[in-house]
Amino acid sequence: MIRDDRIQLNERFINVFKLLEERGDIVLNDRGGKGMGDFAKKILGNRAYGHIVRAFLNKDDKRVLDYRHAKTLCKVYGVNESYLLDGVGTPFGFDLPQSNANMELGKGTGNILYTSVSAFAGTAVEAGSFASEDNEFFAIPGVVGGGLVAFPIDGNSMEPVIQDGDMVICREISSLKEVKENELYAVKSNGTLWIKYVKLIHDHKGRIVKLKLISANYLEYDPFEEEVNSYTRLYKVIRKISAI
Numbered sequence: 001m002i003r004d005d006r007i008q009l010n011e012r013f014i015n016v017f018k019l020l021e022e023r024g025d026i027v028l029n030d031r032g033g034k035g036m037g038d039f040a041k042k043i044l045g046n047r048a049y050g051h052i053v054r055a056f057l058n059k060d061d062k063r064v065l066d067y068r069h070a071k072t073l074c075k076v077y078g079v080n081e082s083y084l085l086d087g088v089g090t091p092f093g094f095d096l097p098q099s100n101a102n103m104e105l106g107k108g109t110g111n112i113l114y115t116s117v118s119a120f121a122g123t124a125v126e127a128g129s130f131a132s133e134d135n136e137f138f139a140i141p142g143v144v145g146g147g148l149v150a151f152p153i154d155g156n157s158m159e160p161v162i163q164d165g166d167m168v169i170c171r172e173i174s175s176l177k178e179v180k181e182n183e184l185y186a187v188k189s190n191g192t193l194w195i196k197y198v199k200l201i202h203d204h205k206g207r208i209v210k211l212k213l214i215s216a217n218y219l220e221y222d223p224f225e226e227e228v229n230s231y232t233r234l235y236k237v238i239r240k241i242s243a244i
Contacts, residue, residue, distance in 0.1 A: 002062065002064055006064050007064060008087060009064065009065060009067065009084070009085065010056055010064035010065050011059075012083065012087060012091075013056060013070065013073070013084065014056070014057055016073070016079055016083075016084060016091050019174070019175055020230075021207075022175060022176060022177065022207070022208060023176065023228055023229070023230065024207045024208070025077060025229075025230055027205075027207075036050040036053060039053060040052065042072070043072050043076065067085060070084050070085055071085070078092065078231060079091060080092055089147065090147065090172050090174045091174055092174070092230075092233060109137055109139070110138040110139030111139055111146055111148055112137060112138055112139060112140065112143065112148040112149070112150050112169055113136075113137055113148065113149045113150065114138055114149075114150045114151070114167075115150070115151055116151060117151050117152065117154060117193055138150075140169070140239065143238070143239055145171070147171055147172055148170070148238075149170055149171075149235070150168065150169045150170070150241075151167065151168065151193075152165065152166070152167050153165065153166045153167065153168060153195060156217055156220070157196075157215040157217050157220070157221045158184075158196070158215060158216045159216060159217045160216065160217075162184075162195060162216070163242060165242075165243060166240055166241065166242045166243075167241040168184075168186065168195060168239070168240055169238055169240075169241070170185075170235035170236060170237050170238065171235060171236050171238055172233060172234070172235045173236055176200060176208045176234065177208075178236075179198055179234060181197070181198070181199055181200075182197060183197070183198075183236070183237075184197060184237035185198045185234050185235060185236055186237060187213060187226065187232070187233075187235075188232070188233040188234075189226055189229070189231060189232045189233070190229075190231060196213035197213070197215075197216070198211050198213060198214070198234070199211070199212040199214065200212075201225065208228055209227065209228055210227050210228060211225065211228060212224075212225050213225070
């Protein structure tokens with residue numbers, strides 16, 4: 001009999017697999033390195049095991065992913081190990097630390113992590129890397145929930161909507177399909193962080209392949225496109241705080 005934890009692991013795997021398809025990291029009939037056989041080779045060690053992957057994806061099949069292969073999946077595709085193995089956090093990106101009065105992480109208490117732009121934009125950020133005196137938790141009435149991060153804005157590309165020196169509070173989204181046009185997002189990609197309006201760019205098969213990033217200060221800053229890859233993260237801006 002399959003343990004409940006393995007069944008739950010496999011359900012999260014199905015979710016991650018679908019998200020990887022959305023990102024274009026898996027293309028089922030592709031022959032250029034992203035097909036089902038390629039995925040099976042990377043995760044199970046044999047490209048002929050595509051049928052086993054399909055079994056994992058079939059909720060009526062009794063075969064389920066094991067923890068060893070789940071860890072391999074996390075390493076190869078940049079999946080959040082805490083999410084896939086334990087169901088904690090979001091499928092991609094690092095886990096923003098959850099505030100707790102008993103945590104020995106940074107300073108202060110609350111549900112929002114305040115950090116610097118450079119720390120947040122790093123390509124190899126992990127929860128433990130925030131354990132420094134430069135970061136602290138705080139709380140704002142009406143802003144609830146976990147996985148929130150705040151950082152200061154440097155530059156005038158989003159004026160007059162967001163001013164240089166303002167602070168934004170963001171929450172990570174788990175799927176690019178959640179993006180709503182004409183709303184603000186923090187876009188983290190390859191060690192760079194932007195605050196922009198976002199439009200999704202699809203290929204001829206309907207996959208999201210690029211993001212069009214648009215500044216509010218369009219007279220000085222032209223729109224540009226950024227390719228979507230396994231390291232692309234989006235965070236919805238939910239609050240702006242300005243100096244008096």
